[in-house]
Each structure stands twice: as C-alpha cells, then as structure tokens.
Amino acid sequence: MSRKELEKIYFKALNKVKAKTIIKDNVSIKENILNIVDEKIDLNKIKKLYIFSVGKAGFSMAKECEKILEDKIKGGLAISTSKGKLKYIKHFKSSHPLVSKKSIKAGTLLLDEVSNLQEDDYFIFLLSGGASAMIEKPIDGLNLDDFSKISKALLSSGIDIKALNSVRKSISQIKGGKLANSIKAQGSVLVLSDVIGDDLNTIGSAPMNNGKFKHYIIGNNKIALKKAKKYIDKKVDKTKIITTSLDKNSIEASSYISNIIKEYDKKYESFCLLFGGETTTIVEANGKGGRNQELALRLLIDNKFNKNISILCSGSDGIDGNSDANGAFVDFEISEKIKKLNLNANEYLKNCDSNTFFNKLSYDFVTGITGTNVMDFIIVLKEKNNG
Numbered sequence: 170m171s172r173k174e175l176e177k178i179y180f181k182a183l184n185k186v187k188a189k190t191i192i193k194d195n196v197s198i199k200e201n202i203l204n205i206v207d208e209k210i211d212l213n214k215i216k217k218l219y220i221f222s223v224g225k226a227g228f229s230m231a232k233e234c235e236k237i238l239e240d241k242i243k244g245g246l247a248i249s250t251s252k253g254k255l256k257y258i259k260h261f262k263s264s265h266p267l268v269s270k271k272s273i274k275a276g277t278l279l280l281d282e283v284s285n286l287q288e289d290d291y292f293i294f295l296l297s298g299g300a301s302a303m304i305e306k307p308i309d310g311l312n313l314d315d316f317s318k319i320s321k322a323l324l325s326s327g328i329d330i331k332a333l334n335s336v337r338k339s340i341s342q343i344k345g346g347k348l349a350n351s352i353k354a355q356g357s358v359l360v361l362s363d364v365i366g367d368d369l370n371t372i373g374s375a376p377m378n379n380g381k382f383k384h385y386i387i388g389n390n391k392i393a394l395k396k397a398k399k400y401i402d403k404k405v406d407k408t409k410i411i412t413t414s415l416d417k418n419s420i421e422a423s424s425y426i427s428n429i430i431k432e433y434d435k436k437y438e439s440f441c442l443l444f445g446g447e448t449t450t451i452v453e454a455n456g457k458g459g460r461n462q463e464l465a466l467r468l469l470i471d472n473k474f475n476k477n478i479s480i481l482c483s484g485s486d487g488i489d490g491n492s493d494a495n496g497a498f499v500d501f502e503i504s505e506k507i508k509k510l511n512l513n514a515n516e517y518l519k520n521c522d523s524n525t526f527f528n529k530l531s532y533d534f535v536t537g538i539t540g541t542n543v544m545d546f547i548i549v550l551k552e553k554n555n556g
C-alpha cells in the first residue's frame with residue numbers, strides 16, 4: 170500500500186509541472202491576440218511568430234505550444250533528448266549530460282536560427298534544465314575533446330550547479346546571455362526551473378538572460394510539492410513541505426532527513442514530509458547510480474525504520490545519474506530483505522552502485538523520461554495501520 174501511495178503523491182507533484190499543464194496555464198490565443206503569462210501580443214502587428222525550446226522538456230513544451238497556436242507558428246527549433254517530430258517547429262535530438270558533437274551542432278543551428286529573426290518578428294523561448302549540455306558552441310580555440318574533458322571532470326566533482334554553470338558560461342559562445350545578444354526580434358522566455366531559488370542566471374546556463382528579454386518562471390519544484398501536499402493533507406495527521414531548496418551532499422542530506430523523520434515519528438501517528446531540491450554526490454567509482462538512489466541507500470543504512478514508514482527519493486526528469494531509474498524506495502521490508510540476502514549496502518555505496526542494489530531488490534523506481542524537470546522530490550510517508 171505505502172509504495173502505491175508514495176507513487177500517487179509523486180505523480181500528483183509531477184503532473185502539476187508537466188508541459189501540458191504549464192503551457193496551457195500560460196499560453197493562449199484569442200482573436201489573434203497572443204497571451205503569454207500577463208503579456209498580450211497583437212499578432213496583426215508582428216510579421217512572424219517563432220517558437221524555440223531547449224532542455225529536458227524541450228520537445229514536450231514545444232509540442233504543447235503547437236497544440237495551442239497551431240499554424241500561427243511560422244517556424245522555430247526545439248532541442249531535447251526526446252525522440253519525435255513536430256509539425257511547425259524543427260526538432261533536433263541532442264545529448265545530455267555530456268556535451269557531444271550533437272550539442273555543438275544544435276548550438277550552432279540555434280544561433281543561426283535566432284540571428285536570422287527580423288525586428289518585426291516575435292518569438293517564445295521555452296527554457297528547461299538540461300539545456301547547458303544540449304546546446305553549445307565553445308569559445309574560439311577550445312576543441313571538443315578538451316571541452317568534454319573539462320565538463321566531465323566538473324560533473325563528477327560534486328560541485329553544485331551554480332558553480333558548474335559559471336564555469337560553463339566562461340567557455341561558451343552561447344551561455345550567460347550570449348545567445349540573446351544575437352537576436353533583433355522581440356520575444357519572451359518561459360522557464361521551467363530545475364535549480365534552487367529559480368536562479369535565472371543558472372537555469373540552463375542562462376542563454377537568454379542579459380536583461381534584454383523578460384523571463385517568466387512557469388513551473389518549479391515548489392509548485393509541484395504544493396500540489397502533492399494538497400493531495401495527501403486529508404489522508405494523514407500532518408503534512409509539511411520541509412524545504413524546496415535541499416542542496417546538501419548525500420551524507421549530510423541523509424542525516425538531516427533522518428533527524429526530521431525521528432522528530433515527526435515521535436509526535437505523529439501518521440505524516441507526510443516533502444523535501445525538494447538537488448543533493449550532490451562525488452562519483453569515484455564505476456557503478457550505476459544517481460544522487461537520488463545514493464541518498465535512498467544512505468537513508469537505508471542510517472536508519473532503523475518502523476513498519477509504517479516508507480520513503481521515495483526520485484528525480485523529476487526520469488533519469489537518475491547514469492542509471493535507467495528515476496529513484497528508489499526505502500522501507501522496513503527492504504531492510505529485512507537485505508539481512509536475509511546478506512547484502513552489504515555499504516559496499517554498493519562505496520562502488521557508486523546504488524542502482525544495481527535497488528534493482529536487485531526491485532526497489533528501484535522506473536518511470537522513463539517524464540518530459541519535465543524540476544529537480545528532485547523526497548517523499549516520506551508514515552501511515553496508520555500498515556501492519
């Protein structure tokens with residue numbers, strides 16, 4: 170029961186920030202007046218409308234825009250890691266998390282497209298996390314091999330996304346507002362945030378952010394968790410969004426979360442605690458895993474759970490680290506199972522192999538690519554009468 174309920178809570182959160190919801194809530198058209206958040210654009214006064222969309226939600230957000238605006242769209246480019254074709258907008262499949270030849274091709278294509286826009290054109294730019302790796306044009310003199318070495322080392326170092334992206338900006342001809350510099354047309358930028366504090370200077374390394382174009386955050390971790398809270402509120406004695414800016418390394422995060430669980434466990438017969446954010450891991454071995462599964466594994470090692478408590482640690486994009494899973498579950502039963510099977514959880518942790526561990530026990534959480542990206546969710550549930 171508890172795993173099913175955790176999944177329900179998770180999908181309540183996720184669906185609130187899926188492309189379908191956030192685009193429908195923020196883009197509409199009536200009698201040639203285009204409404205974007207709180208702006209009204211008279212399409213009679215512009216020459217051509219273009220849509221650009223980059224990031225993990227690049228394809229899904231562009232597709233939802235097409236459904237609403239149809240043949241009002243005269244062109245544009247979507248870049249994502251999804252497969253699929255769009256009707257009015259070109260779609261290019263790029264790579265993530267490492268920059269590849271595809272990312273350079275995508276970055277160059279995008280620069281060309283946006284530099285060709287005219288002063289009387291209008292564009293909507295849809296930006297979601299993951300864009301940093303998907304579009305790139307290294308500064309002159311830096312070849313792809315050296316560029317890749319730098320990004321690979323940074324990605325495994327455990328530094329947070331703000332620091333990572335400030336380095337990325339310094340070696341790019343696209344990031345840090347440089348893409349915006351090449352645009353003559355008017356437009357607005359709709360942002361699906363996957364960073365703590367919705368920092369516009371960090372999301373996707375800020376290709377459009379130098380003050381020239383208005384940016385709107387249309388989806389984030391907080392919006393998602395609020396929806397989850399509303400759903401579970403009626404079912405337990407206490408629900409609380411503890412934070413939407415968890416940014417600790419997995420060791421500190423596990424001890425922080427464990428202490429809060431203990432505190433609530435003493436006070437309430439049933440509760441749901443919601444945490445959002447992005448923890449960090451240092452990858453020094455070749456195992457299969459990700460930050461959510463590593464955190465779940467640490468929570469399992471650090472705690473002796475009672476039978477009524479279960480936890481889901483999961484990303485929102487569908488892929489946790491270098492694994493196929495999105496996250497993992499932890500509960501009383503899994504700790505019993507590992508005792509029976511004589512599995513050494515610490516050994517898996519040392520090998521950065523959290524996914525192999527959870528997969529072996531069928532405790533991995535597999536969703537496939539979700540088409541959205543608002544950082545991670547950690548859901549702790551204590552139910553009454555769970556055996």
Ligand SMILES: Nc1ncnc2c1ncn2[C@@H]1O[C@H](COP(=O)(O)OP(=O)(O)O)[C@@H](O)[C@H]1O
Pocket residue numbers: 266299324325327449450451452455456457458459460463484486488489490491521522523
């Ligand atoms: N085997 C592993 N164990 C733990 N963490 C890992 C492993 N492989 C990659 N990671 C972590 O996963 C992060 C990248 O994963 P990803 O889910 O693609 O992140 P994002 O959603 O931010 O793009 C890296 O920061 C890295 O530290």
Ligand SMILES: O=C(O)[C@@H](CO)OP(=O)(O)O
Pocket residue numbers: 225266297298299300301302330334363364371372373374542
């Ligand atoms: O593109 C990026 O710079 C980051 C943050 O927005 O996203 P991700 O961590 O998913 O790669």
